[in-house]
Each structure stands twice: as C-alpha cells, then as structure tokens.
Amino acid sequence: MAGKTLNLTLRVWRQKGPKDQGGFVDLQAKNVSEDASFLEMLDAVNEELVSKGDEPIAFDHDCREGICGACGFVIDGEAHGPMKSTTVCQLHMRNFTDGATLTIEPFRAQAFPVIKDLMVNRSAMDRIISAGGYISQNAGNAVDANAILVPKADADEAMSSATCIQCGACVAACKNASAALFTSAKISHMALLPQGQVERKERALRMVAAMDAEGFGACTTTGACEAACPKDIQLTNISRMNREFLVANATKREKHSDGGAG
C-alpha cells in the first residue's frame, strides 16, 4: 500500500555563485512520499526544474547514509533540520506536516563562503585537519587487539570523538560561527590514545592556531553546536581542547624561558 504524500512550499536560497547577492525563491514540492529522505525530495524538485529548463538547486551530498559529512544545510533555522542526531540525508519527510512552508538556506559562516545555492566551501575545516589532525609516523599494519593497552573509558571517549563527520553543522548553529566542537573532537580523539601522544602538544597548538586563522569565531559554550551535531559530539571535547592548548602553551613558554627549543 502506498504511503502518505505531502505537498510543501520550499523557500529556497538561490545564489548563482560566491559574488552573487542571492535571495529566496518559492518552489513547490508536490506529492512527496513521507518515506522519501529530504535529499530525495530535493532530487524530485530538481527533476522538475530541469524538465522545465531551469537550473537545479545545488546541494552537497555523497554517501546519503549519514557517514560522510558531505550534506548539510539549514531547514527552518536549524542546521540539518529539526530531528536530533540526524543528517539531512537521513532526515525523512514523515517528520514534516502536509501544507507546510519550509525555509532552506546554506550554512552561514564567514569561513564557509557560499559556492552556489545550498553549497558552501568547507575547506577551512580541511586546513584545520592539515595543521595537525593526523599522526605523521608510519604506524605499520594493524596490530593485534589489546597489544596496546588503552583504558576502556579513554577508548570509549576517543571512539565517540572520532565519530565527527566534519559536516560543519556545529559552525552553522553557533552564533559566533565557532569551529570549537569540530576542532576539539579531532584533537580529543588522538589526545586520548597512545598513538597520539608524540605530537600531542604540537597538534593542539597548530590546530587551534589554524582554527583562529580561518576566521571562525570564539566559543562561548552556549551548546548550540552540541544540540545541532548529527553525531552527538559532546561539549566536554571543548574543555579537553582548552586544557590541551593551555598545557601545550605553558610547556612551550617554560621551554622558551629555559632557553630551549619548542
């Protein structure tokens, strides 16, 4: 038996390119299956636009399984839409009301310039990772489980920090467009594991410096990032990042005052 369908009005942000001023355009989404995902709904709208010779709405997507972090825009003021812990590719139309008007716009942040329509350039996040979000030694093949002992609590914390998919919703949800939740998740997951210890201090210093240099705002710990995060990354990561940074900075100063390198 066919499921229910919805008719919606979409107020979509259309912007031809980075220099275009952009603006909202009303489009109709008709006979949308409640089982469709939000992106599948946009696919259908795009097919209709293309059949009329109009430009399709540009939006990012890749896995459509909530794991790659490519998708993301704002629906009615909420990054990734109204459902908690859900990316827009995993958001289903059954969560919306027939006849509703939905406002859809790109993530807004100075560090995320609009490329086109709902697509923004999130390469600032790649540059934060490039600044230190890796282990530079060749770690060789995977070793046997438990060959390197890790306390269970640390392993759990590291695993949950590592689930960040670099989607940028935390930045879009923050009134200061801070990237603190993202950066802290990436710093945390390696700071908690034995493999991450060698470059731990340099990593914290470099990634925080890169985050600031990219024009992301300061964190004021309002928690909007945590609420919008589709992967439930916790604010405690930000406390850990601040601790990592302070210790690394203090150690660096001590070394300098001793006349040492660092």
Ligand code: SF4
């Ligand atoms: S912390 Fe959450 S919202 Fe921010 S980039 Fe990672 S997964 Fe996305």
Ligand code: FES
């Ligand atoms: S398309 Fe990969 S997380 Fe949404």
